[in-house]
Amino acid sequence: MIIINENSIVERFMRYVQIDTQSDPHSDTHPTTAKQKDLSKLLVKELKEAGLNNAEMDEYGYVYAAIPSNTEKQNVPVICFCSHVDTAPDCSGANVKPILHKNYSGNDIVLPDDTSQVLKMSEYAYLKHHMGSDIITASGNTLLGADDKSGVAVIMEVALYLINNPSVKHGEIKILFTPDEEVGKGTAKLNMKKLGAQFGYTLDGGEAGSLEDETFSADAVKIIINGVIAHPGYGKNKLVNAIKIAGAILQALPKDGWSPETTEKKEGFVHPVHIEGIAEKATIEFIVRDFDLDKLKQHEERLRDIASKVVSKHPAATMDFIIQEQYRNMKEILNKYPQVVDYAADAIKRAGLNVKTESIRGGTDGSRLSYMGLPCPNIFTGMQAIHSKLEWTGVKDMVKSAETIIHLCMIWEEKS
């Protein structure tokens, strides 16, 4: 029987969210904002106080720590649990005032610092699962930061639990806290050798029981159209306007599908995100997404065909079509190590929950980690309405997340 100290996890979470750790997409430093280290330093201090003398933060703000194995078995893989300390730039993360709503009644919750911010069950159906239990919100002016400080609090609580309960057998467990996940740089300065883990799990997911093992595969495509410039007063039969060709390419894209605004679930898309140009030369940038790598390539070929056909109507114009890889579906890696997802599903069931396997219509640090050599699905922590002033989380979901992780440590030991 695993008993998580609910008061401790709540106290920990409420304390961490009050530290401003917003990352900055326009910064070139690592971490992108120095203030992220304020939380990272505190985490190192608390891990050391708990007895993990190896805990350290590096110059880039990454926190590494290890809980030694306590089993006779020599072949238990080294497992890593990872969360990000930063919060999203979309919404202020300064002076967060977390509010614990005890015994949630189901009534609207008006946030005190901005009464136009009202959390309603009609808009967030998942609130129903938390009737009669405790939930946490911010006060109306800021996000809450459950993304991903709920993950941080869960991992810290699990570390304490494992240290204080030696009867729970496990292999070596690595703890990793990263900066800058929200600005796509969470793995930029990660030292895989120092981490030294074989498999990993990010704790950065939503509803209780959810397990995400699949992300998009993603490329960027740039189409450069080279027109022909001439003096506009004397351009007859000479001038070929690249801007007009760019417009024609966009006009030729299908209107009934193949875009973010017309697709869902497992469907991929092609999405123009930037256009610039002069009459002589124009550039359109696209992002291309699909869960299936073959289909991703088909989307790119279809886009190339559409653009070529338009450009070919202007014999003097030329086109460059440049594909740049962005990230890949983690499932392609996870399929080679099915036990990573299977054990997580078993752990969720042992915690008394139903497993909800989900696909992410985007990328995560887990997809990057998986391709860096650390197969790494994503496990729930309970966070909801993330990146907004209405962000909230249910206390019992954080508790269940911690229980799941402890079961997962035990399962890896049992099965080895």
Ligand SMILES: [Zn+2]
């Ligand atoms: Zn996150």
